[in-house]
Amino acid sequence: MRNLIEKPVNTLFLGTDWESVETLKALHQDPRFTIVGVITTIDKPVGRKQIMTPSKVKEYALHSGIEVFHTEKNLDRYQMALDIFKPELIVCKAFGEIVPEFFLNYPIYKAINVHFSKLPKYRGAVPIQKAILEGDKETGISIMIMSAGLDEGDVLKIIKEPILEKDTNQTLRERLVNISAKELGNILDDWINEKITPVKQDSSKATYCWQKDISKENAEIKWNDMEPEYIERLVRAMIPWPVAWCKLDMNTENIYSGKILKLFEVELFKNTSELKPGTLYHKDNMLLLSTKNKDISLRVLQLQIEGKNKISERDFLNGFER
RNA sequence: CGCGGGGUAGAGCAGUGGCAGCUCGUCAGGCUCAUAACCUGAAGGCCGUUGGUUCGAAUCCAACCCCCGCAA
Numbered sequence: 001m002r003n004l005i006e007k008p009v010n011t012l013f014l015g016t017d018w019e020s021v022e023t024l025k026a027l028h029q030d031p032r033f034t035i036v037g038v039i040t041t042i043d044k045p046v047g048r049k050q051i052m053t054p055s056k057v058k059e060y061a062l063h064s065g066i067e068v069f070h071t072e073k074n075l076d077r078y079q080m081a082l083d084i085f086k087p088e089l090i091v092c093k094a095f096g097e098i099v100p101e102f103f104l105n106y107p108i109y110k111a112i113n114v115h116f117s118k119l120p121k122y123r124g125a126v127p128i129q130k131a132i133l134e135g136d137k138e139t140g141i142s143i144m145i146m147s148a149g150l151d152e153g154d155v156l157k158i159i160k161e162p163i164l165e166k167d168t169n170q171t172l173r174e175r176l177v178n179i180s181a182k183e184l185g186n187i188l189d190d191w192i193n194e195k196i197t198p199v200k201q202d203s204s205k206a207t208y209c210w211q212k213d214i215s216k217e218n219a220e221i222k223w224n225d226m227e228p229e230y231i232e233r234l235v236r237a238m239i240p241w242p243v244a245w246c247k248l249d250m251n252t253e254n255i256y257s258g259k260i261l262k263l264f265e266v267e268l269f270k271n272t273s274e275l276k277p278g279t280l281y282h283k284d285n286m287l288l289l290s291t292k293n294k295d296i297s298l299r300v301l302q303l304q305i306e307g308k309n310k311i312s313e314r315d316f317l318n319g320f321e322r
Numbered sequence: 323c324g325c326g327g328g329g330u331a332g333a334g335c336a337g338u339g340g341c342a343g344c345u346c347g348u349c350a351g352g353c354u355c356a357u358a359a360c361c362u363g364a365a366g367g368c369c370g371u372u373g374g375u376u377c378g379a380a381u382c383c384a385a386c387c388c389c390c391g392c393a394a
Binding site for chain 1: 326327328333334335336344345346347358389390391392394
């Protein structure tokens with residue numbers, strides 16, 4: 001037994017974006033853990049003006065007086081990090097680099113990863129988006145021991161979470177981040193005190209998802225191929241990036257002809273329409289898009305036209321075909 | 323100087339040389355059991371900025387600022 005309050009665990013944190021920060025913050029504020037340092041990606045050019053910007057994790061760490069280290073995918077630098085920080089535990093959330101095995105095996109309490117799916121389902125980079133796209137009713141958080149393979153390590157705990165009808169990649173992610181930030185400390189405590197037995201994954205049941213599945217290219221709506229139900233899920237999965245989109249028909253007379261339309265929020269709407277799939281029309285103060293299913297349209301609640309700001313259905317209709 | 327779209331009332335949009343418009347919202351009043359309903363009325367603009375052309379510019383020309391999409 002180890003009383004972590006009396007003897008906090010020297011922990012090294014790996015992460016990059018805002019969701020990593022929430023996890024890092026939870027551990028940093030937890031007296032049972034001492035964050036000896038964080039490893040994150042180097043500053044990158046961001047936005048239209050390509051301003052060099054540190055990762056969110058780096059920002060938080062510098063602000064909180066935590067030492068920051070960049071490994072830059074360099075094996076020597078991973079070794080250097082171990083020499084400097086001598087971690088008893090490594091915690092990883094959304095780091096984005098392949099981590100060498102010797103690094104993972106160094107800490108006595110192993111390297112622990114937080115993954116947003118019920119492993120072995122959806123191993124890989126975009127499990128939340130994949131679960132929404134597939135129309136799953138439930139997903140989860142897997143706390144697992146990192147191994148050389150992609151999300152193949154033994155699982156300490158799975159926390160289940162329902163996927164709500166209106167959940168987007170963003171709303172669901174926020175919920176999972178909050179839950180995992182809240183629970184992680186206790187789970188790690190139990191793990192360190194040997195109250196948890198790691199469970200091997202049944203690799204025969206493994207499924208995978210890849211970053212390239214969530215791309216601008218894959219966010220394009222193919223009106224003649226996709227069912228309305230799928231498009232609705234696509235819209236929710238692509239929030240906040242890259243956002244489901246399509247090119248509006250060139251033949252229409254209005255000013256939006258040929259422009260890119262981005263869909264931020266849609267819902268299925270029962271209405272019979274003979275219009276060509278992907279045509280914008282309005283009825284009873286509602287903005288609708290026809291689909292390949294003549295009896296189901298998509299009601300558009302939040303949208304953005306190329307060159308314009310993101311607006312609501314109501315705002316759009318105020319200026320549409322008047 | 324990467325490519326392109328745009329800046330007109332609080333919001334969304336018309337308006338290509340001749341009095342500043344539409345829909346929504348806001349405010350006041352009316353109608354209704356009721357309303358994101360309907361009726362009546364009102365307020366609200368340096369038409370992104372600066373200069374130029376013209377009898378006259380939101381509109382044509384030049385420069386600049388800002389917003390957005392694409393690309394990276």
